[in-house]
Amino acid sequence: MPQRIVAVGHAVITCLGADTDLTWQRLIAGESGIQRHERFSEGGFLQDIAGVVPDFGPGTPSEDPAIAKLEARSLHFSLAAARAAWNATGDGRSKCDPHRVAVVVGSAFGGLDLLDAEQARMVKRKNQAISPFVIPGLIINQSAGQISQHLGLHGPSVAPANACASGGHAIALGSMFLRAGEADIAICGAAESAFTPAVVNGFATMKALLGKRRGDRSIEQPSQGSRPFSTDRAGFVLSEGAGMVVLATESAAERFGLPIQAVYLGHAINSDGYHMSMPSKEKITHCLTTALQRTEIRPELVDYYNAHGTSTLVNDRVETDVLKEVFGTHARRLPVSSVKGALGHSLGAASAIEAAVCIRTLRDQLIPPTINYLRDPELDLDYVPGEARAARVEIAMSASFGFGGTNNALIFGRWKG
Amino acid sequence: MSDPALISQVTSIVRKTGKVPAHVLITADSRMVEDLAIDSLDLVDVILKLQDEFDVVVDDDDLPSLLSISDLVNYIAARRGRAVA
Numbered sequence: 001m002p003q004r005i006v007a008v009g010h011a012v013i014t015c016l017g018a019d020t021d022l023t024w025q026r027l028i029a030g031e032s033g034i035q036r037h038e039r040f041s042e043g044g045f046l047q048d049i050a051g052v053v054p055d056f057g058p059g060t061p062s063e064d065p066a067i068a069k070l071e072a073r074s075l076h077f078s079l080a081a082a083r084a085a086w087n088a089t090g091d092g093r094s095k096c097d098p099h100r101v102a103v104v105v106g107s108a109f110g111g112l113d114l115l116d117a118e119q120a121r122m123v124k125r126k127n128q129a130i131s132p133f134v135i136p137g138l139i140i141n142q143s144a145g146q147i148s149q150h151l152g153l154h155g156p157s158v159a160p161a162n163a164c165a166s167g168g169h170a171i172a173l174g175s176m177f178l179r180a181g182e183a184d185i186a187i188c189g190a191a192e193s194a195f196t197p198a199v200v201n202g203f204a205t206m207k208a209l210l211g212k213r214r215g216d217r218s219i220e221q222p223s224q225g226s227r228p229f230s231t232d233r234a235g236f237v238l239s240e241g242a243g244m245v246v247l248a249t250e251s252a253a254e255r256f257g258l259p260i261q262a263v264y265l266g267h268a269i270n271s272d273g274y275h276m277s278m279p280s281k282e283k284i285t286h287c288l289t290t291a292l293q294r295t296e297i298r299p300e301l302v303d304y305y306n307a308h309g310t311s312t313l314v315n316d317r318v319e320t321d322v323l324k325e326v327f328g329t330h331a332r333r334l335p336v337s338s339v340k341g342a343l344g345h346s347l348g349a350a351s352a353i354e355a356a357v358c359i360r361t362l363r364d365q366l367i368p369p370t371i372n373y374l375r376d377p378e379l380d381l382d383y384v385p386g387e388a389r390a391a392r393v394e395i396a397m398s399a400s401f402g403f404g405g406t407n408n409a410l411i412f413g414r415w416k417g
Numbered sequence: 418m419s420d421p422a423l424i425s426q427v428t429s430i431v432r433k434t435g436k437v438p439a440h441v442l443i444t445a446d447s448r449m450v451e452d453l454a455i456d457s458l459d460l461v462d463v464i465l466k467l468q469d470e471f472d473v474v475v476d477d478d479d480l481p482s483l484l485s486i487s488d489l490v491n492y493i494a495a496r497r498g499r500a501v502a
């Protein structure tokens with residue numbers, strides 16, 4: 001029997017706070033991190049409502065001097081979240097072999113913000129010279145590289161770039177390194193900050209992003225822009241941040257005295273093989289069902305489903321249909337919530353943040369709500385609207401689906417010691 | 418090397434951008450690689466910052482001869498404000 005994988009640390013940085021406890025408290029309180037930002041009101045952005053991590057990153061007092069030259073916000077998020085998650089594993093981590101610690105940290109876009117800023121500087125220079133830090137800061141695997149460098153780790157280092165599923169894929173891949181015996185511990189997650197006009201406007205042009213529509217409640221109340229599963233949902237709100245989960249084999253956790261927070265029961269990853277951006281109900285259903293089959297968990301034993309729930313018309317309808325298919329009659333009883341109502345959509349980082357949310361849910365037996373929800377007669381599941389709910393949660397599933405037709409479903413279990 | 422303000426500005430950019438520790442003394446004769454241990458990427462960044470700050474263009478062909486603080490100061494002093502073809 002393969003040995004169990006456990007979560008021994010986690011951390012998030014979100015628009016609700018650059019701190020895991022703060023983010024969790026505010027999520028549970030039903031608060032939103034979405035605001036209108038003046039800097040996006042000018043400069044060619046088609047939307048100025050966003051989820052921005054406050055007072056953090058390059059050029060702020062909190063700037064990490066270790067990576068000051070790499071002015072990509074996602075790198076600062078990922079290193080800070082990895083440091084926090086790694087520290088959360090306690091002093092026992094010093095006993096582990098750094099060659100057996102994997103770093104699996106991805107992103108959808110990497111350092112596009114740095115590219116954008118430096119490209120603007122480059123074209124103003126008479127000799128078109130550009131910063132030597134553009135390339136190191138742009139590449140998606142630099143987060144994994146910087147985390148390895150600054151935490152002194154030398155195991156496998158890889159960077160899943162799977163759009164909005166990157167973080168979940170990273171956790172799944174990290175667990176595979178552990179199961180394959182190639183590492184004892186894996187720092188897994190993703191980071192994102194892609195506030196460039198091309199990205200924002202690209203999503204807006206696709207009609208995936210919330211638009212500036214007259215009469216939309218976000219015009220008066222920006223915090224109501226992201227409203228997963230709501231009848232008036234009108235696109236996702238772009239945000240930024242990072243999520244990290246530290247996985248370990250159970251034997252390594254015991255050997256090194258790492259604090260076990262949850263059990264990582266397993267996952268499935270698959271491909272739609274269908275369309276560049278539209279989700280496939282059939283293949284997402286297959287992904288969730290496969291995750292349940294592999295972990296030998298009957299659907300009715302899942303106590304909480306943390307939704308991809310982007311607040312787009314298509315995703316939330318397809319995901320609801322998928323849940324009815326996968327969970328059958330249990331779908332009506334299953335609490336389903338999307339923290340994207342509060343956090344917006346941080347693309348690659350989102351599913352890693354949501355995995356951390358599942359670990360907190362299992363620990364605290366509290367389900368975070370879907371905020372800004374107004375009932376849609378066609379979407380008739382229990383979306384935990386508005387207020388957090390105390391509940392017995394033994395098993396939690398989190399799923400995410402990325403452009404390019406890439407899906408994952410992760411399953412975590414409550415640690416009972 | 419007669420402009421103390423220029424020397425001070427260049428020294429300051431070299432220290433900050435080249436990540437030269439505060440305890441390392443920078444003089445006009447300090448060589449950026451050998452004496453100040455500035456790595457190759459930071460050195461390119463130093464040149465870029467000097468370009469931006471003083472509105473000069475540093476030709477790639479001239480880079481091998483820009484070894485010390487005084488080399489930089491003299492180069493900038495000679496080219497500052499000069500129109501570039």
